[in-house]
Amino acid sequence: TKPNTSSLPSFFCIACAAVVILGRTCSCLHFTFPSFNPGNRDDFSFSPGSAISNNSLQITPNAGNMSHRSGRVVYAKETLKLWNSKRTALTSFRTEFVLNIIPQGGGLNGSGTGEGMAFFLTSQVDVPSSLPAGSYGGYLGLFNSSVAAAAVPNDDDADDPAIVAVEFDTMVNAELGDPSDNHVGLDLGSPASVSAVDLADSGIVLKSGNLTTAWIDYRGAEHLLEVSLSYSRVKPKRPVFSVAVDLSPYLKEAMYVGFSASTEGSTQQHTIKEWTFQTFGLPPATN
Numbered sequence: 001t002k003p004n005t006s007s008l009p010s011f012f013c014i015a016c017a018a019v020v021i022l023g024r025t026c027s028c029l030h031f032t033f034p035s036f037n038p039g040n041r042d043d044f045s046f047s048p049g050s051a052i053s054n055n056s057l058q059i060t061p062n063a064g065n066m067s068h069r070s071g072r073v074v075y076a077k078e079t080l081k082l083w084n085s086k087r088t089a090l091t092s093f094r095t096e097f098v099l100n101i102i103p104q105g106g107g108l109n110g111s112g113t114g115e116g117m118a119f120f121l122t123s124q125v126d127v128p129s130s131l132p133a134g135s136y137g138g139y140l141g142l143f144n145s146s147v148a149a150a151a152v153p154n155d156d157d158a159d160d161p162a163i164v165a166v167e168f169d170t171m172v173n174a175e176l177g178d179p180s181d182n183h184v185g186l187d188l189g190s191p192a193s194v195s196a197v198d199l200a201d202s203g204i205v206l207k208s209g210n211l212t213t214a215w216i217d218y219r220g221a222e223h224l225l226e227v228s229l230s231y232s233r234v235k236p237k238r239p240v241f242s243v244a245v246d247l248s249p250y251l252k253e254a255m256y257v258g259f260s261a262s263t264e265g266s267t268q269q270h271t272i273k274e275w276t277f278q279t280f281g282l283p284p285a286t287n
Contacts (some may be wrong), residue, residue: 029080030095030278044258045076045127047141051218056100057272059141059261060115066104066267067232070141072127073272074258080121080279090220090248091279095119095257098273100210101170103266113170113207114264116140117186119216120165121255123153130161138173138229140165141260143191153191162252163189166216166227166241167196170207171264182206184241188250194241202240204229211273215239218247 033040035055044052048072049061060071082091103113118140124130134144142165151163163188170176176192178185182205183195199205204212215228215235227241257277261270 004270008278017055022045027076028279031075031078032276034274036075036272043075043077045074045125047072047127048130050127053272055273057259057275059259059270059272060263062269062271065270067240067263068136069267070131070135070139070257070260070262071270072141072260074122074125074127074256075277076125076256079125080257082191082253082257092216092218092220093277093279094215094279095275096213096215097210097259098213099168100209100211100269100271100273101168101207102271103170104267113181113268114266115171115262116167116169116206117266117270118142118165118258118260119214119257120163120187120260121251121257123162123255125256127258136262137264138169138171138176138178139191140167141167141262142187151186153252162250162255163187164250165245165260166225167193168206168214170268185243186225186243186245188245188247194224194245195241197241198258199229200242201285202229204231204240207268220247223247239279 024215036052036057038052041052041194049056049069050073053062057073059073115137120142131141132144135141142163153160167185167187169178169185170181172181179196180198180200182199183196184199185196188194200283210231213230213233217226223244223246225243225245226239228234228239229237259272
């Protein structure tokens with residue numbers, strides 16, 4: 001199925017036009033993948049071992065040597081313009097995707113699970129060259145022990161990459177401050193989350209093997225990021241994770257969106273079954 005990369009519905013485009021008239025030129029971006037097939041490959045940049053397989057984005061390998069691996073898949077067809085030239089207007093965005101994490105090496109409740117995956121925004125689109133060496137394990141394909149993204153990018157011309165990620169982690173890395181082996185966290189240019197929440201009370205077990213729908217909303221004007229999770233396609237009334245955060249210091253004007261994942265000595269598959277992304281048009285936040 002080819003994605004819908006046409007203009008946003010009229011409401012969104014009218015909003016964009018109004019922003020342009022006011023001199024704040026954040027662009028609209030909207031795409032939908034109900035599933036993935038080989039014809040979609042040119043829409044993405046893949047790290048070695050990542051692929052489109054079984055109508056899904058396979059972030060880490062699903063065969064062969066699966067241990068101590070990391071991977072990234074980035075939507076490369078269009079750039080997300082988050083800023084105007086004066087860095088005074090930050091775009092709001094919403095993404096919805098269906099993830100599937102399936103442990104491979106020791107049962108659903110044993111030590112054979114590891115490590116996790118993330119939705120992330122990056123200033124680098126060339127995935128084969130930007131995937132850090134040694135980014136397996138707790139680094140989730142985003143960082144490594146010696147090289148990390150700049151915590152606060154200096155400017156849009158700087159060579160330092162910018163990375164903001166929402167992680168879905170299935171192992172505890174005490175040195176990174178992980179609260180449990182089943183948590184969601186926000187990473188701002190560092191593998192140590194600035195905020196994280198244990199999912200024990202949510203009824204969601206990331207490594208259960210169940211298809212899990214995730215919604216991530218960021219409201220730029222309100223500086224609010226929310227994550228919702230469900231085993232169904234119905235969005236819950238309450239998010240599992242909500243954090244007040246201004247992402248503007250951590251993002252460059254031009255960004256790309258994608259997924260990363262990693263395994264440890266024990267392994268698991270990390271797949272994305274569906275994916276929708278859009279900017280603008282978010283309803284007001286509720287208490």
